[in-house]
Amino acid sequence: MKKILAVCSALCLTLMFASVSCAAGTVKIGGLFAVTGPASFLGEPEKKTLEMLVKEANEKGGINGMKVEAVIYDTTGDATKAVQLATKLIKDDKVSVIIGPSTTGESMAVIPVAEKEKIPLISCAAGIKITEPVKQWVFKTPANDHVAAEKILNYMAKQKQKSIALLTVTDGFGSSGREQIKALAKQKGFTIVADEVYGPKDTDMTSQLTKIRGIKPDAIICWGTNPGPAVVTKNVKQLGIKIPLYMSHGVASKKFIELAGSPAAEGVMLPAGKLAIYDVLPKNDPQYKLLKEYDQAYKKAFGVEASTFGGYAYDAWLLASSAIKKSGAAPDKIRSAIEQTKKLVSVSGVFTMTPKDHNGLDLSAFEMVKVSNGDWVMIK
Amino acid sequence: MQFDQILQYALSGFSTGAIYALIGIGFSIIYNATGIINFAQGEFVMLGGLLTLTCLDLLQLPLWAAIPCAVAVSTVAGLLFERLAIRPLRQPTPINLVIITIGGSILIRGLAMLLWGKDTHAIPAFSGDDPIAIGGATILPQHLWILAITVVIIAINKFYFYHTISGKAMRACSYNRRAAGLVGIDVRRMVLFSFMISSAMGAVAGIIVAPLTMTAYDVGVMLGLKGFCAAIIGGMSSGIATVVGGLLLGVLESLGAGLISSGYKDAIAFIILLLILFIRPQGLFGKADSERV
Structure with missing residues (x-):
């Protein structure tokens, strides 16, 4: 019994000291x-x-x-x-x-x-x-943003895609992405064949995409945050465009797939921060845990x-x-x-x-x- | 420029234009009955979409039941809005009323943000997502739904205003409120009706576009403004002129984005609005003293 008491009082004392040291700073x-x-x-x-x-x-x-x-x-x-x-x-x-x-x-x-x-x-x-x-x-x-853009362009270079159609949203995120893709594309020898924009609240981008379809680029890069890119993805499917479609890291969440609908979103590629995709990361990735x-x-x-x-x-x-x-x-x-x-x-x-x-x-x-x-x- | 591109621009324009028209008619109905521009009209568009979502997800209703449910609740919201915000006003000068509707729209948007959060939500299409090809251009089944429902609603509207007693009474209010009151029409009830009809129409518009455009607590602002443009082009008529106004706006926007530059898409809508207000304030088709119903 004495032992228990001793342990208890020792515990109490340490707790007191701990709280004192907490209050200290x-x-x-x-x-x-x-x-x-x-x-x-x-x-x-x-x-x-x-x-x-x-x-x-x-x-x-x-x-x-x-x-x-x-x-x-x-x-x-x-x-x-x-x-x-x-x-x-x-x-x-x-x-x-x-x-x-x-x-x-x-x-x-x-x-x-x-x-x-x-x-x-x-x-x-x-x-x-x-x-x-x-x-x-x-x-x-x-x-x-240019790190994400560079990731896309590096991947495109591997796929031998040379001409890009840009479709960016007219807010800060979109215009910064647009400028940086343009600068990087020039450095890395890509050509921008279309440079279209859409408003953050726009509900239909088929006009821009019809124009892009007529130009026949190797790839489309769309830069925006939800819901615009989901509308673009739906419109691409509607128009039957088969050109590879890249999105920005701004839509790297399950929400995007949900909004665009899984048949339309199939095949869309984007650079994702690892949080959005941690369940498909290899287990030995340093960030996984x-x-x-x-x-x-x-x-x-x-x-x-x-x-x-x-x-x-x-x-x-x-x-x-x-x-x-x-x-x-x-x-x-x-x-x-x-x-x-x-x-x-x-x-x-x-x-x-x-x-x-x-x-x-x-x-x-x-x-x-x-x-x-x-x-x-x-x-x- | 190829033919199929032009056709695609036109088709896309028609389907967005039909929505603008529906919202625009909502503006005109209230304007004609009360002389005010209801800037909360866009919020009913938002309510339609989000309420359908709630009926589908939370109450697990099938789509055909969720839609009337959402429209009914939006109509009640319109009724409450008129009762609680518009009617109690002592001195209903147009400027006061307009400011109240702006305040109401901010309130409704804020409540919707609290209830549904800030996320964008998707609603399933009424009948699949497989595109339909029309001579090199494509549209979705949902576009056909939009066009069909717009036509039906406009037909019902026409019938109501020209072939029913209460519709005729509402027209009477729009010609002359005082005289209408003198012959025994309950003007206040007509005002209430006008709010209910236009909130229901706004909700329908919100529901039929939601599968294409997604919906969120703040979709009402831009759609409301575009609908307002359509109503102005149509000279605030609640009939075919506003429909033509909406379609014209949709097609011009789409052609402008495709042929000139997508950066000027919204600018085109508002330049048209300003031009109409400067040159033909009575609307594109109106005579100076046109009938306004």
Whole structure:
């Protein structure tokens, strides 16, 4: 009996000490996400992911015994608001690192604030301008669009497809993709024979596709996010076009196959972030385990599949928390620790940062996949 | 330029144009009964599609039962909208009413976002996805459904307005509200009817396009604007002129995207709208003092 008592009191003591050491330090992490508004499809999974991860970390005793506190604000996709909230995070909440914002426009607006106040910013937006040229305090987690475009063009080169018809959406994602494909195509010796666009809310693209059908290119590349590409896929089937159809990584989810309908989506190819296709990845892929765990935890917590966008916040959290673990919670230490990140396995890929590369992802972040029997299969 | 390309542009234009026409007629009916432009019309288009989805998925109804169900619920929504937002207004000046409809549309869209989420949803086609070839161009069975249902609805509309008492009463309201009231027509009830009819029509339009275009909480905005263009071209007539307006808009958009540049597709619609408003504000076919029903 005495033994049990002794063990109990020892346990109590350690627990007390543990809680004391917890209270001894808190590290504050700021989050700026477009949880509502037009970019909410980005911000919502990002916010949920960050909250889930912070909760998980605290249950495990925090980072190096420090409790993590996440202060998350909704920017509603508005750049002005994002700047105000970033200032608030830095001045009032005194956060050590900021994760977000969700969109390129907001990130560009917040960058001067982070640079001036010397707080590391890990953006969850894809625009290439964010980290090129490199800004000392700014990092980003989504791979650049041109990495995805390059993946498609490399695959096309293997298939000896030379002429491309472009069909891009007239929003930021589409026009950035359009410019980068054009630049890359020129470099790699492809010819762009058609350059068509469609509006984000358009419901019928048969006119553009009829024109493309008349030109007879070797391949069609469509660059957009749902639902446009699903409409394009349906229209291609309707018009009986047999030209290979490539999509962007923006529709790399089961949702796309569901929207386009499995007979129409058959044979569509695209570069996918590995999260969308982890169940068809080889088991020895370095990311496999982490992706599976993330997807299952997210499903358990929120009842829906984890999305690539939530993955951006996951990456940002992992970068920040590993940096804090390594060198403590001071902003300048976090910054240099993030910059020294080597082979950090995360959702969007394996990150290796350098002073010249504040994104840290390469072509291996994507895999080319094809729709077959209503599911993704990897193609080499 | 080959013939089959032109034919394809025309066919695509006709099927999108038919939708614009249906939504446009919804605008005109309310305009004629009340003198206001109901900017929430697009939201009923959205409601039609999303409610069908709910009936199919949640209630497990077959498609033929889900559609009338969705139309009925949208009609009730139209009724509530008129009762709760339009009628209580003390001084119903047109500008107040228009602003209320804009507010209503934002509210409905917001509620739909909460109920159905922000995702896009697909609805199965009524009769398969196998394209039908017509002289080198192709259309889907769903396009035929769209054209057929549009024709049927316009026929019913015509019959209602010219051969039933309540239809005639509604026309009377559009000529002169005060006089209609004096001869014993319940003008307020006619206004209510007009909201119900046009929300039902909007819902039907939303349902028949959903298999082609997918549906989401925010599809109503653009479709509503295009429908409004169609109604303006047709001079706010709730008959054949708006149908022609819709078809014209659809075909011009499609030809413009195909022959000129797809970047100007929406611009074409709105340039036509501006031209009509500047040059022929009474509509393409209207006489200055045209009958407006």
